Amino acid sequence: MSSLRLDPRPAPRHGTHSRLRAVSSQVRIGMLTPWAYRTSVLLGYPAIAVQIALYSVVWRAIYAGHDGTVAGSDVRTAVGYAVLGLTVSGVLNTSPYQSIASRVREGLIGVDLTRPIGLLTQNLAFQTGAVVASLPTVLVGLGTGLVVGGLAPPTSAAAAGWFAVSLLFAFAVSQLTTMLMALTSFWTLEVGGINMTFFVVRTFMSGAILPLWFMPGWLQAVAVALPFQASTYTPLAIYFGRPPGGVPMALGVQALWIVVLGGLCSWVWSRARHRVVVQGG
């Protein structure tokens, strides 16, 4: 297997218009790629539905011996949290379809580097498309929530509004953490183990399934120090009227993570592009 080192070259200059077209075409490709395997996507919907139904059963069973609230949450909130958490994380926390890691391993990254838009922009655009493509999950998730009687309305109109804003921030945090993770593949090539740890820690610490409010204090402190909670827990907590530290604080922490992670990504990428090894020819 021959390997070729690409010198980092400045991307050729293009007008804003053609750049926009290039980006939007990446978004489109991101939307279409998952649907190339229709059965897989379609079978993914019942998967979410089953999971939501499972958690509603488990929460009700766990609450059965306890009247009222535990850690400030009643059974209705716990089930509602599971419905929304699984739906939101099912849409936002997509595992990358064409991850940088797998493209580095298969040598396709060479093709990506010849495109007129930067790798990070390409990736974000593609992933945005993938998230748009997974939007039907929302209908499935909320529909199942209605069926199992677990969909509580937001505590107030304001909570609903801030929830929407926070979701946008959560999308950015989620994509940036995934990208930062993927960029490490320029150093490690084989990332199976790290990836698995990443996905697992993300699921747990993001509060996708288990609200952070059930955790003992020290574990909550760990979760708060990590970016993952900003990608799922924050919008959900806002929805259920208990934003960590109040709404402005909660949104501020999310914004801070976007800045920090965005900066980290471009820094890591600026180091990584000097190390790119394109496998095969």
Place this chain on the structure above:
Amino acid sequence: MADLTRSPARAAEAGEAIRPPSTLRQFAVLVRIGLKAATQYRANFVLTSVGAICYEAVSLAFVGVIVHAFGSIGGWGFVEVAFVYGIRSTGHALHGLLSGQLWSTESVVRRGEFDRYLLRPVDPLVQLLTRQFQVTAVGDVVFGVVVLSVTAVAAPVDWTAGRVAFLVAAVVGSAFVESAVMLALASATFRLLDASPLLSVADRVFVTFGPYPLSVLPRAVGYLLTFVLPLAYAAFFPAAILLGRTDELFVPTWLALASPAVGLLLYAGAVRLFHRQIRHYSSPGH
């Protein structure tokens, strides 16, 4: 590799009919080769094992957080719930060693790798299962055995040789129960091209319900997890028997006692099903 070719060659020299090695022997040889290949990348081997331990630790933490917040689940305290979890996770680890590669059935079929399996003189299922060594299972086994040992000692069980033997059999049976379900679902790949969402659903159910005393769930769900997706045999039934909570079983005690045998029977059935479904394989053409 040499082992596979040497014996038939020798047999041929001696003028006997060439008999391929038994399926079990083929399996052992291929696993050994896979292990050799996997340990070539030592850093990845270690990192992947650590990743697997994290995975398990997080799911134990999940249960831990719930028991911490709620005190107990349906009258089962932390030690008892953790004991169910210990049986489950050790069984799951052994299942991973045997069946971890089933997750790649989809890509094997889609990329036409399965063509090669059909051309070689080894059972295609054996080739699929030994495709690569399941490195994560090493971490899982370590984790599972530690959790099981600690919780078994802490659990209110009066250990005798017979009970220890039942525990070991139950853990092996648990592995076969889970493998049987996954194998049966993976065999749908030959018709659907991609059965990984089915595997994910089953995996979700096993992970979500696995560690809980299933007696706290609505009876209908309990029966579903006994007779449709047979999770109950994988941990809850054996644990309830060992903990002396037979009054919480929602099936006759003999059925719960037979959990290890149920696992073996189900697995044998799943292997048959897989071989039948292979007939529906159509090569993508490579």
